[in-house]
Amino acid sequence: MNDRDKTATATKSAPDRTIFSLLHAARVLEGKVETALDSVGLSVPKYSVLSELVSADAPLSLGELAGKLSCVKSNMTQLVDRLEADGLVRRVDDPKDRRSVKAAITEEGRAKQAAGAEKLDELHERFSASVDDNDRSAVQRLLTALE
């Protein structure tokens, strides 16, 4: 069942490829995650920061957060700005290191994170129900082959 791939380098604008359908699927999925979180008033980056703070169960420095979210520090500066404006986190000084600023989650932030996690669980439930185990492991295999 392999009679595609006729001209490898010749045809430029002949779209076929699974690679782009995977990309498209990811966009769709990401959209669903965004919608789910949006219904509780959170964005994906905001939810990610709150989740890290909840799972650490302690304030984290902006540098640590940037590392965990795999983004640049200046990004975290602005993201925490918005979270602070929303009242979901609070900047606290680090007595150990006067250069450092830590983000501490507020009660409101904790509640938002829990609400977001709830929505994400629901989404995951629906997703899992519509996919059988064989396909699931095939995807896992394909994904790890990607790195």
Added chain:
Amino acid sequence: MNDRDKTATATKSAPDRTIFSLLHAARVLEGKVETALDSVGLSVPKYSVLSELVSADAPLSLGELAGKLSCVKSNMTQLVDRLEADGLVRRVDDPKDRRSVKAAITEEGRAKQAAGAEKLDELHERFSASVDDNDRSAVQRLLTALE
């Protein structure tokens, strides 16, 4: 009210989260596409616009382009601003409809698009080589189940 029960959210998403690995894989893949296009001086949105113009083989209005890329019209206004600054497209008036502005690809834009397509083909080659047909069709199945 909110007794944070760690076992509730933490253990639930730990063992079984294909949804998130798919999301992660998409990020990785998207990063590779970005890198490939960046090597010829293009971003993904810019390449997409150029490709649409090449495949249409005629100028397209900004509204048409926004529709094809599934984005908002105001987005296309700014994107075409940047493409015009790069000398890759040119705004031309539509004699049929004085409200409308069309984007016409330049020779330089055509060359850039071809270079980008070349890089993407190479990427696709490498990807296809590392995926067998069974896994490929599993992905297709999973993707259609997603909508």
Added chain:
DNA sequence: CAAGATTGAGAGTTCAATCTTC
């Protein structure tokens, strides 16, 4: 000088409002 965070500029995206033209 290193490591923390911040600022400024720019790319990309969305939405709401506006302006011109049909």
Added chain:
DNA sequence: GAAGATTGAACTCTCAATCTTG
């Protein structure tokens, strides 16, 4: 009024430069 495009504001992200502190 409805459909073209544009502008302004907001969010997310990156990079380069800067400022403070170790």
